[in-house]
Amino acid sequence: MFTQFRNKFPLTDEKWNEYTSYFNRIEVPAKTVLIEEGEISKKLFIIEKGCIRVWFNNNGKDLTSQFFFENQSVASIESFIKKFPSPVVVETIEPSVLWWISKNDVDTILEEIKEIPELRDRLINMLFQRTFDYMKHFFSFIKDSPTQRYLSLIEEKPQIVQRVPQHYIASYLGVSTVHLSRIKSKLVHKK
Amino acid sequence: MFTQFRNKFPLTDEKWNEYTSYFNRIEVPAKTVLIEEGEISKKLFIIEKGCIRVWFNNNGKDLTSQFFFENQSVASIESFIKKFPSPVVVETIEPSVLWWISKNDVDTILEEIKEIPELRDRLINMLFQRTFDYMKHFFSFIKDSPTQRYLSLIEEKPQIVQRVPQHYIASYLGVSTVHLSRIKSKLVHKK
DNA sequence: TTCATTTGATAACAAATGTTATCGTTTGCC
DNA sequence: GGCAAACGATAACATTTGTTATCAAATGAA
Numbered sequence: 270m271f272t273q274f275r276n277k278f279p280l281t282d283e284k285w286n287e288y289t290s291y292f293n294r295i296e297v298p299a300k301t302v303l304i305e306e307g308e309i310s311k312k313l314f315i316i317e318k319g320c321i322r323v324w325f326n327n328n329g330k331d332l333t334s335q336f337f338f339e340n341q342s343v344a345s346i347e348s349f350i351k352k353f354p355s356p357v358v359v360e361t362i363e364p365s366v367l368w369w370i371s372k373n374d375v376d377t378i379l380e381e382i383k384e385i386p387e388l389r390d391r392l393i394n395m396l397f398q399r400t401f402d403y404m405k406h407f408f409s410f411i412k413d414s415p416t417q418r419y420l421s422l423i424e425e426k427p428q429i430v431q432r433v434p435q436h437y438i439a440s441y442l443g444v445s446t447v448h449l450s451r452i453k454s455k456l457v458h459k460k
Numbered sequence: 461m462f463t464q465f466r467n468k469f470p471l472t473d474e475k476w477n478e479y480t481s482y483f484n485r486i487e488v489p490a491k492t493v494l495i496e497e498g499e500i501s502k503k504l505f506i507i508e509k510g511c512i513r514v515w516f517n518n519n520g521k522d523l524t525s526q527f528f529f530e531n532q533s534v535a536s537i538e539s540f541i542k543k544f545p546s547p548v549v550v551e552t553i554e555p556s557v558l559w560w561i562s563k564n565d566v567d568t569i570l571e572e573i574k575e576i577p578e579l580r581d582r583l584i585n586m587l588f589q590r591t592f593d594y595m596k597h598f599f600s601f602i603k604d605s606p607t608q609r610y611l612s613l614i615e616e617k618p619q620i621v622q623r624v625p626q627h628y629i630a631s632y633l634g635v636s637t638v639h640l641s642r643i644k645s646k647l648v649h650k651k
Numbered sequence: 652t653t654c655a656t657t658t659g660a661t662a663a664c665a666a667a668t669g670t671t672a673t674c675g676t677t678t679g680c681c
Numbered sequence: 682g683g684c685a686a687a688c689g690a691t692a693a694c695a696t697t698t699g700t701t702a703t704c705a706a707a708t709g710a711a
Contacts, residue, residue: 334602444699
């Protein structure tokens with residue numbers, strides 16, 4: 270799982286082995302809840318195989334905010350960092366193979382590597398990138414129609430359209446399942 | 461302008477004076493464009509007095525993404541950091557008193573202070589906070605109706621409702637000016 | 652396989668929102 | 682003060698989107 274990243278981290282073999290040994294491998298079925306609403310999230314997950322959905326409960330309605338696939342890391346980020354009760358649920362969509370690490374171990378690693386400028390800068394860049402991604406997704410809500418957002422999704426994140434059940438995609442795009450069905454139907458008939 | 465922040469930064473008086481001297485004070489009228497669309501933004505602004513709007517042009521329609529008031533700092537953030545052409549326009553709403561600093565000077569300061577853990581951590585926290593703010597604003601688009609978003613705005617950012625022309629608020633909330641008018645009208649008549 | 656569950660399409664109707672146009676008020680400027 | 686531009690409210694109508702209900706197809710578990 271981790272050997273593919275080995276050359277990206279300027280660490281001694283000793284440190285590398287120590288850090289990667291903090292991770293635990295688990296296999297879980299579809300629809301497994303990894304982090305519950307209200308729980309203080311103490312785990313960070315990396316996906317070896319499978320796919321994960323982050324959603325929250327809004328007056329009984331299930332609203333999806335993000336999807337994650339192979340090689341991405343997932344946490345209830347605000348809960349993980351600030352120790353707040355998680356506002357969101359983190360749940361597998363497909364049967365998945367995951368690696369998790371505890372917050373304690375992450376903190377240990379961060380404390381040690383922050384003396385290494387390359388890694389520190391990489392971390393800061395990751396944070397910026399996250400912010401930019403949110404900005405972009407947000408902009409699409411004030412500037413695009415649901416149809417345009419669906420077309421962008423096909424273009425930019427085809428994995429989501431291919432692997433995720435449609436009613437989750439509907440709430441991710443901010444429309445009802447019926448309306449997403451209509452959008453697809455119209456697109457087909459126009460072609 | 462800066463003396464109110466003096467005690468928050470663990471710097472020698474010498475460094476403090478050097479850094480604050482990098483800032484330039486300007487006074488500008490309302491509707492002054494500070495950063496144009498497509499320009500590579502090399503300035504960061506701090507607002508002493510007045511109010512600023514960040515917007516972008518979407519097929520001729522003027523869409524507002526953020527508002528800023530006194531003591532906040534403003535840049536076309538992605539352009540400033542990554543040296544991309546700015547996708548947004550940064551423009552004053554009211555006549556304003558601003559302080560600006562060049563990207564070069566910001567880089568100089570960042571390079572020097574990154575050896576100071578307190579400041580580095582403060583910077584990282586600021587980045588996280590920005591991301592959380594975007595997440596929150598984004599969530600409100602998938603979970604709230606325009607009426608609810610308007611009520612939240614009154615509650616959480618009364619400055620915007622009080623100081624910003626209504627048609628800018630409409631595009632910020634993602635509705636037409638006519639519909640925002642309707643929303644206000646309904647709220648009044650229900651009371 | 653068989654049956655229950657999940658998923659997705661569609662229709663009919665209701666509600667929300669956009670568009671265009673008009674009008675009155677406010678604001679800024681000379 | 683007076684004029685032009687900006688701003689905001691409202692009406693009438695068009696379009697989009699949500700809701701509820703029904704049905705068919707796909708999927709998964711025993």
